[in-house]
Amino acid sequence: MQKYNFVVLGAGLAGLAFAKRVSENGYSVLLLEKEETVGGISRTINHNNYYLDFCAHRFHTRNEALLKELFSLPGFNMQKHLKKSRIYMFDKYLKYPFQLQNLLRAMPLSQSIYCSLSFTANLIKTKLFKETSIKSYKDWFIHFYGQGLYEVMCHPYTSKVWRTDPSMISADWAEERFQGEKIIYLIKRIFTKLLTLDFSSYSIEDEELIPDGGEFYYPKRGIQELPDAFVRAVQNHSVEIQTGIKLSGINRKDKTVAFIQNNSSETVSYENLISTIPLNIFYDLQDKKDPEIKSCIQNLVYMNIIFVFVFLKRESISNDHWLYFPDEKIIFNRGVEFSNWSPEMCPQGTTSVCFDITCYHDSALWNMPDDKIADTAINDAHRIKYINKEEVSSYHVYRLKYAYPFYDLDYKHKLDTAVKFLETDDCYLLGRTGMFRYNNADNSIEMGFALAENFVNDASVKSIYDYKIKHISL
Numbered sequence: 001m002q003k004y005n006f007v008v009l010g011a012g013l014a015g016l017a018f019a020k021r022v023s024e025n026g027y028s029v030l031l032l033e034k035e036e037t038v039g040g041i042s043r044t045i046n047h048n049n050y051y052l053d054f055c056a057h058r059f060h061t062r063n064e065a066l067l068k069e070l071f072s073l074p075g076f077n078m079q080k081h082l083k084k085s086r087i088y089m090f091d092k093y094l095k096y097p098f099q100l101q102n103l104l105r106a107m108p109l110s111q112s113i114y115c116s117l118s119f120t121a122n123l124i125k126t127k128l129f130k131e132t133s134i135k136s137y138k139d140w141f142i143h144f145y146g147q148g149l150y151e152v153m154c155h156p157y158t159s160k161v162w163r164t165d166p167s168m169i170s171a172d173w174a175e176e177r178f179q180g181e182k183i184i185y186l187i188k189r190i191f192t193k194l195l196t197l198d199f200s201s202y203s204i205e206d207e208e209l210i211p212d213g214g215e216f217y218y219p220k221r222g223i224q225e226l227p228d229a230f231v232r233a234v235q236n237h238s239v240e241i242q243t244g245i246k247l248s249g250i251n252r253k254d255k256t257v258a259f260i261q262n263n264s265s266e267t268v269s270y271e272n273l274i275s276t277i278p279l280n281i282f283y284d285l286q287d288k289k290d291p292e293i294k295s296c297i298q299n300l301v302y303m304n305i306i307f308v309f310v311f312l313k314r315e316s317i318s319n320d321h322w323l324y325f326p327d328e329k330i331i332f333n334r335g336v337e338f339s340n341w342s343p344e345m346c347p348q349g350t351t352s353v354c355f356d357i358t359c360y361h362d363s364a365l366w367n368m369p370d371d372k373i374a375d376t377a378i379n380d381a382h383r384i385k386y387i388n389k390e391e392v393s394s395y396h397v398y399r400l401k402y403a404y405p406f407y408d409l410d411y412k413h414k415l416d417t418a419v420k421f422l423e424t425d426d427c428y429l430l431g432r433t434g435m436f437r438y439n440n441a442d443n444s445i446e447m448g449f450a451l452a453e454n455f456v457n458d459a460s461v462k463s464i465y466d467y468k469i470k471h472i473s474l
């Protein structure tokens, strides 16, 4: 039986980054991936010469060392972009992110006054009374922005994307996505501008327009170029990658993994097992069982996404990289026009848009037939004058499971329990899906390197469950 220092379940960015780092230090690795291609969520589909990412997949990081390492991957390059993005509210396309003045002016006057007053009152209150109990995303948003903006900006989009009221979402989600320190700085700026009625300098070039502004990188033919470059980087090292496999079992005592490839069963043995696959699938595969832990893991819910890719007989429909659609009467959350990311993403003279629809696996939406969901998305986009449906040449529907870890109010307790149980006998969890952590791509790569370095440096604690991202990218 073939034996490896590491068997890694899943060849997404986290698994690939881990394999790169340990193999550079002489360890052998086997990556087992169920899809035919590597990349996981950072994958690109080639459909009739249209390159399609899973919605927006910009690469951005504040970790300079990581960026430098990525640019040194063989045959890999990315172009720099300045993000262009808008939000559709009050039947208007407004600049995004956080064009608060723009938003206040677009609102009906009464709402605008209410939002400004509640924002100001809230700012004074939080300055005077620092002690606030922040448990949910609703608490977090109101703490920083006030009730008025919560009702207008946070509630509609958040409850649409997560199909849940923001009061039921853990504040950890906001903490992981946004940097508190910078947000306070942003609020001060907005407040000053509101007082002085200065509506002038909110431009897309303004780096401080967090939480979403600034520049990002993107390869010419989709984000797939990044995982593909990792594969080239490990080619000459002791790394094997098996794609299109079906895992059939993990024996913790014997330290073996069984899988099926091309209709034949194989078993390999490991010194350490790294899992980047969904927690419930990992639990079911391995032979250590406990009904309480099982129910705990089953209650850690991942959200699915349906992507409707629409192909149009025109060169361009807007300049935006993507647009947000908080209105619940519109079926999709975002529209991403790939030709604005790179002209090579679409055949000449055409463009494509990706609409994403978030839902849970047991919902009516998830079970809706492809043609019905595509028709609804196309008709909604036509109604709000984003596309002209006469120009649609065809569409493609793709369903992605385990897209978002959903942080309910009790998720941390459940996750702590699950991790304590699963990370034993030389098994370790890694990555966005494997650790149930709301990672961006750079975070998953950084964690892959961090876990690998714990082995290379023989750290006393190898697990990175408590790892804090050093450079949060926004």
Ligand SMILES: Cc1cc2nc3c(=O)[nH]c(=O)nc-3n(C[C@H](O)[C@H](O)[C@H](O)COP(=O)(O)OP(=O)(O)OC[C@H]3O[C@@H](n4cnc5c(N)ncnc54)[C@H](O)[C@@H]3O)c2cc1C
Residues within 6 Å of the ligand: 009, 010, 011, 012, 013, 014, 015, 032, 033, 034, 035, 038, 039, 040, 041, 042, 054, 055, 056, 057, 058, 059, 060, 245, 246, 247, 276, 277, 278, 281, 305, 356, 403, 404, 430, 431, 432, 433, 434, 439, 440, 441, 442, 444
């Ligand atoms: C809609 C969307 C948009 C995003 N946009 C951005 C963005 O703009 N910028 C950004 O930085 N990040 C973005 N992200 C996040 C980014 O995609 C992820 O952080 C990153 O790809 C996660 O990599 P990972 O390796 O940790 O996890 P994954 O990509 O989930 O890797 C897990 C791997 O395990 C494999 N697997 C699962 N089950 C099995 C099994 N049973 N057997 C074998 N293999 C299995 C999967 O196929 C996958 O390859 C976005 C995510 C989503 C969902």
